[in-house]
Amino acid sequence: MSSRPRDGAERLLVIATVGLPAHRCEWGAAMRAELASIDDSEARRRFARSAARAVVGQCLGIRVGCGLVTGVLVAAVAVTASRLQLADGGPGLLDVTVPVPAFLLMLVALVSAGLTRSFRVGLETGVYAMVAGFAALFVVLAVEGMVWMDRHGVFVLDGDPARGVVGTADVVFNIFSTGMWAGHVIVWVPGVLIGAALGALTGRQQGISGVR
Amino acid sequence: MTTTRRPSPQTMAVILELADQASGWSYGYDLCRTLELKPGTVYPILMRLAERGLVETAWERHVPQGRPARHLYRLSSAGAEFLAGVRTTRAAVADEATSTTAATPRPAIGTAGA
Numbered sequence: 001m002s003s004r005p006r007d008g009a010e011r012l013l014v015i016a017t018v019g020l021p022a023h024r025c026e027w028g029a030a031m032r033a034e035l036a037s038i039d040d041s042e043a044r045r046r047f048a049r050s051a052a053r054a055v056v057g058q059c060l061g062i063r064v065g066c067g068l069v070t071g072v073l074v075a076a077v078a079v080t081a082s083r084l085q086l087a088d089g090g091p092g093l094l095d096v097t098v099p100v101p102a103f104l105l106m107l108v109a110l111v112s113a114g115l116t117r118s119f120r121v122g123l124e125t126g127v128y129a130m131v132a133g134f135a136a137l138f139v140v141l142a143v144e145g146m147v148w149m150d151r152h153g154v155f156v157l158d159g160d161p162a163r164g165v166v167g168t169a170d171v172v173f174n175i176f177s178t179g180m181w182a183g184h185v186i187v188w189v190p191g192v193l194i195g196a197a198l199g200a201l202t203g204r205q206q207g208i209s210g211v212r
Numbered sequence: 213m214t215t216t217r218r219p220s221p222q223t224m225a226v227i228l229e230l231a232d233q234a235s236g237w238s239y240g241y242d243l244c245r246t247l248e249l250k251p252g253t254v255y256p257i258l259m260r261l262a263e264r265g266l267v268e269t270a271w272e273r274h275v276p277q278g279r280p281a282r283h284l285y286r287l288s289s290a291g292a293e294f295l296a297g298v299r300t301t302r303a304a305v306a307d308e309a310t311s312t313t314a315a316t317p318r319p320a321i322g323t324a325g326a
Contacts, residue, residue: 026269027259030283031251034241037279047241047251054252 009048016052019120063125070108071132074101078140089152092159101133102187106195113199122196130188142172226257227295230287237284266291
């Protein structure tokens with residue numbers, strides 16, 4: 001294959017097939033080689049679009065499932081931490097909601113990348129899990145935030161007391177209005193990247209030692 | 213344990229087309245054009261069939277300059293056996309349906325509700 005993509009169709013297919021799991025690499029190479037033998041530009045575009053859709057759709061259910069499971073786990077962790085601290089209006093959940101989900105995300109990315117020997121699969125699964133985890137965390141914080149404000153007059157994430165009149169929207173969107181979502185993402189994203197990289201590396205090493 | 217799911221019409225079309233190839237090997241894109249199926253349908257089918265050992269794959273040996281070797285596909289002996297099995301099952305089902313239809317007396321036209 002030439003190092004430089006010939007047109008948009010080839011670029012699309014290269015992007016769609018790069019970093020496929022080890023057992024799908026040949027499939028990606030076969031489709032790229034087939035595209036190289038098609039001359040008509042419209043036929044090339046059609047081929048690349050259809051093939052790329054098929055690649056992206058592969059194992060989508062497993063990735064979405066991993067994401068949902070992670071979301072449920074993150075929600076469970078946040079609810080448990082909230083309920084344990086609620087009695088004394090403890091320091092807030094920030095110490096839990098940042099590192100624990102980051103560890104879970106790293107684990108999900110590591111396992112999926114390790115099993116498929118693919119950084120890309122680990123990364124994609126981790127991103128799905130991160131989105132689901134964030135959505136689940138937001139729901140828990142919104143509900144628990146109102147309980148904390150009602151009982152102790154503090155915000156659930158950092159345990160800071162409310163200054164002045166605080167509305168329901170302030171409590172629910174506390175994570176966004178204070179920018180604390182950025183703190184979560186800054187720690188969670190490296191968790192996914194490290195997990196995917198370690199998983200892919202471990203999977204490949206095991207694959208190599210398995211061949212020997 | 214191997215699962216014996218009934219193949220989809222598209223999968224059967226690919227298997228039948230591969231079985232019809234006198235020369236043996238086929239290209240993925242040619243299969244797409246002949247069967248009028250999209251590559252996004254044909255390639256996952258070929259991949260699954262290859263994983264199940266029903267299709268053999270190989271890379272083109274004599275490659276013209278300027279393009280990479282293409283992937284070739286042909287029905288394996290296991291694939292041929294699978295096709296024969298499907299054909300036998302279908303024939304048996306068709307025979308059974310015919311015999312059932314023939315044995316069941318149909319109401320005469322114009323007599324219903326009389």
